[in-house]
Amino acid sequence: MQKDIVVGLGEIGFPLYKLFSKSFITEGFDINSKLIPKSLKKNKLLPIRFLHISIPFSKKFNSDIIRLVKKFEPKGIVIHSTIKPTTTFNLQKKLSVPVIYSATRGVHKRMLSDMKRYTKFFAIEDMAPNKKWACKEFAKLLKISNIKSKQISSPITLELAKIVCDTSYYGWLINYAQMSKMIAEKYDVDYDEMWSFSDEIQKFLGNRPKMFPGFIGGHCVIPNLQLIDEHSLDSINKINNMFKKFLKK
Known part of the structure; x- marks a missing residue:
């Protein structure tokens, strides 16, 4: 045993x-x-x-x-x-x-x-x-x-998959929601109404996901960025911090 x-x-x-x-x-x-x-x-x-x-x-x-x-x-x-x-x-x-x-x-x-x-x-x-x-x-x-x-x-494939294809990808999707929310506010339009234009595209093609435009907190998405030396992913944290300032207005 x-x-x-x-x-x-x-x-x-x-x-x-x-x-x-x-x-x-x-x-x-x-x-x-x-x-x-x-x-x-x-x-x-x-x-x-x-x-x-x-x-x-x-x-x-x-x-x-x-x-x-x-x-x-x-x-x-x-x-x-x-x-x-x-x-x-x-x-x-x-x-x-x-x-x-x-x-x-x-x-x-x-x-x-x-x-x-x-x-x-x-x-x-x-x-x-x-x-x-x-x-x-x-x-x-x-x-x-x-x-x-x-x-x-290989382990390296899976190590990268967890960060690049899971948590960072999720962060990028939220980033786009954050950016589109800030743009909607700038032009004084309703966020949900604006996004309704993509509802049918998402339904049939599945490539226009609408995310909730919230601040990315927790200990997955942002902390995991520190595990990979990839400057192209730094924008996730930058946009998130930009959105944090936007929420305080």
Whole structure:
């Protein structure tokens, strides 16, 4: 018998713990001991299969993971956090256990149901040791947890996909709503009436989405921009700050 440990029991980690613990022996670990669920004494000495990493990315992320590997001695690592591109590659170079990257999709307030809704993408480096074992075991865990899975070519593809095609794209859509709201106000026209012109185009073509023109807050869209060194995406934060000033008028 083996067990898994979910590290970081926040908005991503706790739903993961709830999902995995239903079908596999799973324990939780967090720097806040109050968040750690009670575990059975009989499972204390079980070997650890995977460490599921769901802690926020920081400058200490890689060193924290290496420290956790030394502490728990797992057979493999699965990173569920949003991370800086090339992080998986850099960690794999330093670790003797396989490192899987599996980006998380979903809205925090309904994360558990969203995890069940979306296919869980994952990837592993070609140089990873025990690569086939790690992918097989992780795919099996997802299957028994009723989560669809899809393995893609490389971690860097998935690291970029999470930032470029998910959170930043969402931010850009909101940016356009912000800009169109400011333009509507400038000419003293109704925002919703103006956008109604695109309703049928959106209905038939699906390429004119109307977003709510709100300020982008939270800890996904804007913070994730800092993970990628791409000046072309800086405009998302600039327009958001411009809209913040507009709201204060």
